[in-house]
Structures are given as C-alpha cells and as structure tokens.
Amino acid sequence: MTDAEWAEVRAALPVPGWLEGRGGRPEGYCHRQMVDAVRYLVAGGVSWRAMPADFSARDRVYAFFRRWRDKGWTAEFHDRLRDRVREAAGRDREPTAGIIDAQSVKAAASVPAATRGFDGGKKVNGRKRHIVVDILGLLVTLVVTGGVRHRPGGPGRHCWPGCASGTGASRGSGRTAATPATSSTSPEACCGSR
Structure with missing residues (x-):
C-alpha cells in the first residue's frame, strides 16, 4: 500500500478505545502492517499458515483480523471507504438504488454438506453467492448461502x-x-x- 493510499485508509479506520480515553491497553503493532498482511492474504488467496515472514507473526495478524470481523469493524471500515468514494463521485453516502445478482458455485467434496445445497435450476451442488452493488458498482452487501435445498417440483x-x-x-x-x-x-x- 502506498503512503497516499495509507493516508486515506488511516482516516477511515476505527479509532482504538485507548486513544479516546475509554480504557484498554495500547496495541503493540502497526495497523498498517496488519492491514497490508490481511490484504496480501485476501488478494493472493493464501492460507494463514503460508504467510510470508515479511509480515508480523501469523497468529497476531489472525487475531487482529478475527477481532475486527467479530466486532463488525471490517464491515464498518468497508462502508466508510465506500461512502468516501460515493462522495468523491458526487453522490449521496447511502445508495438509493442497487443491483442484485446471485451466482451458484460448485463446492469441492471437502465442503461440509451443512454449508452447501443443491440449486435445481442450475443443477449445481454447492454454495450460492448473493451480492448487492450500487450504481457505481461498489459492494453494498454480500451473503453466501448453502444453495437451494430442494429440487424443482x-x-x-x-x-x-x-x-x-x-x-x-x-x-x-x-x-x-x-x-x-x-x-x-x-x-x-x-x-x-x-
């Protein structure tokens, strides 16, 4: 991530509680390194165990990611960045129209049956991705389901x-x-x- 990109991202990050006087212990790692490590994993489709040694220890990066995911900060961070892009394009922060799409994806044999289903219309055994994007093509929401659990008729x-x-x-x-x-x-x- 370039310095200019980091300046934009840093302004959109949630402020830690200890900086606002709400208590808590100061964090012992750099947020930029953590965000870079998570971006690397997502962009490359790399497993947590295959994280290069250039980044912080994988257990710290995973703990950072897990804490953000569990507290909803990842979605909040995404929404803040989307709002900035929409405002820069001269639009309201909240979209008033959206485009909905769904896609059936075959699941590997190793995917548990509880998290997949059968889409009878497409004859696919796997999962289904449902997305909503705004008029600019920016992601509003994403839901992954186990497909349709019944066959036509x-x-x-x-x-x-x-x-x-x-x-x-x-x-x-x-x-x-x-x-x-x-x-x-x-x-x-x-x-x-x-």
Missing part, C-alpha cells in the same frame, strides 16, 4: 413462505406448470385459494 417446494401446498416453485428459481405467472406475493395469487 420435488417435495417440500413452497411458492410462498406461508404456503403448505408444496406444489409451486420458489420465486427466483424458475417457474413450473403449477406456479402461476403472477408477480404477487400473496398466497392466494401464488397457490390459489383453498
């Missing part, structure tokens, strides 16, 4: 969360003959009155 298919008929198709996974071509979310419009 199979048992347990419900076309509306409150539906118990099991005859329709879930929204977003394609339509079957039993699913009406309406966009209403009411159970009567989706499954027919009973």
